[in-house]
Amino acid sequence: MLRKQRVSFSNNAGLKKIQNRNSGTRNKDTVIACWKQQPTHSADMAGGKGRGIAAFSFNIESLGLSRGNMPQTREGPNKLYPDVEFKPVPLKEGEDEDYMLALKQEIRGTMRLLPHNIKPLAGKGDVERYKERYQRQNMLDEEWTPDWQLFPKELMPQKKKLNVKPVGAKKKPIKVSSKEKADVLSKLDELEKKDVKSDEEKEEKKTTEEGEEEEIEGEELEEEELEEENDYIASYFEDGDDFGAGSDENMDEGATY
């Protein structure tokens, strides 16, 4: 009995016809059972096993459709650049907008030059390219030191790296001289930059001198480490020695006969 009802379900859309069929066997239980089973057969109900009749389980008219007037079926994914029926409204023009545009481009340009803009490290062993020297001049405030009180301690660059390597007695004098050498180098750099700067005028407004900000110490020492492994002994030219001037004096005095 139940099986027959299931078969008749799939052939007809709508409960009304089933009820008409079963009017002879008006059994409340079976009718209720039919209702309960309805959701599981909903897959078969529309199309599929419908013997060629495209039957819908709901009232098509309630959605405004009719058999002849079905909406178009999709033939594939949407176009990547769909057709635009209505042209967009033109942009607002005015001096406010122009000023903000200029501001935006200026901000972009200046922020590229700030030390906040971190560039991926290029290989330090390479010969420094000619253009890098000029690009570096544009950097406003090469290094900046954040106020470590507001930052977690672990973000500080580690100075411990030197201690990891075997600390020999040789390291101590070299460390001292490398710091002095660092100062000399930075002074030379500044002088160099100042010379070339007077040749080219830059449009960007420069902030106060680089010297105002301290360089991150740890960085300096790390850089010096790399430069140890070359032919020039770091302690060859001590800052205290009067190179040139001293030897001239000696020569002068030695020339007396």
Place this chain on the structure above:
Amino acid sequence: MTAQEVRLCGLLLQEHFGEVVERIGTHLLRGGAQNLRTIANETNTPLDLVKKSLCVLVQHGACEFGSGRRGPGSPVEYRASCERVLRVLRYPRYIYTAKTLYGDTGELIVEEVLQRGHMTMSNTVKTVADRLTHNMEEGRSMEYSEVVSAFSKLVETHFLQRCPPVAEMGTAATSTTPATPSTPAAPASTSPPTAESNPDCYKLPHVTLIGRGKRRRSSDDSEEQRGGKKAKMDSESCGDEGIYWLVNFERFHQHFRDQAIISAVASKLDQTSSEIVRTMLRMSEVTTTQTAAYTQPLSANEIFRSLPPNYSISRPILDQYLSLLVDDPMEFVGKSGDSGGGMYVVNLQRALANLARATLESVVQERFGSRSARIFRLLLRKRHLEQKQVEDFAMIPAKEAKDMLYTLLSENLVQLQEIPKTPDHAPSRTFYLYTVNQLPTARLLLQHCYKTVANLIERRLFETKENKRLLEKSQRIEAILASLQASGAEPEQLTEVEEMITAPERQQLEALRHHINKLDSTENQVDETVFLLESYIFSTKTK
């Protein structure tokens, strides 16, 4: 953090802070709170670069750090905030507003603080004075005191505020500004303190800054060499170490919201009513909290007294205007009582909702035509309608109405609501009603806006990359021209150098510049819509 937001944040970080910070930033945005080692391992970046990028992000407020999940002993965890990175898009608007309110000095102060994240007052004053001096004529320079007065005005009106104190984290730094009295240093506090929680957040430090701006002279040797030592002495003399100032974005947003309401009133009614609303908003600036639904009630007498002098309207006319504003369907102003000649409030939340609604309606109109917009507006007002009712109310023939409804449905601007008549949801006995929900639709449009801005940025990068060779050539030629002019060359040399760019190349450059300007300008204007929708969504969140 939706996918669109993360994409846009990545592009903004890349443009302003470089690729390394972008990589770290997007990783943090996608992955939530992480500690240092995880970030370094998962992004395959060397540890010191990760540290530097995190410093930059924290400096600009885009990233917060706190103790780890496993209690005070675990490593520090970092969390990036999408919202803060998206603010970068609005920097030009903030700076321009500061300019309109406080002149060039104010503009430069805000610009410096935005570019550096947070700064001390003395640093800002010196930098701004130098910049202003640089632009002035020879022989004149900018006094520090003028800059200080502009700075204090910004702080008084709450556009700038102090950085929030840092919570203690296990063995980490203790922190804070010397001027804050009793900040409880609770170890491992879970929620990061906001700037507002500091009772002194708008108090200026007692610092005497006397001096003038320095003009940068490229030929002045002695100044350069002594520069290092001199600057160190200067920074030690100011007493405000550790007190850092940030830009208070919320205050700026309040200002933008007020501007939006005033201009809406002006375009809907007339200039006088907008002046009345402006007066009301100005009077309630300090008494209204951030998230208030409406301002404090103001009596008509007070409003009459506070109107600007050049708008002298008589008392009965003011009453008429007020009643007109109250009756207006946009509900900007409401009447909350009758004492004092009538108590009036500005309905902030309602106004924002109406502005957002107007935005949605105009978007539908511009994309789908005015008839679809009519259907959309109908559904917004009548909430739920059946297909047949839509056709009748909108007075559009059935076929076209159906088409339009389906287009809107496929774009997710309109939803279908099922109301079953029977408990088994039989499709033949269910009502299908079309409806529009304003809040979800606003969120959808906001995501579309983010996607739009990201697309604009990408297109601009593409255009720049395509014509990179040409741009570099023109930059080099400009540099050569500038150097020649500085060293005094004859006009023939100048024209010879100028001719190195051929005419078609010049045209190409012109077209490129025009395109890039258009794209940039569009980004700015899409950001205005973003602001409106964001404010509306935010105002509905807080109850």
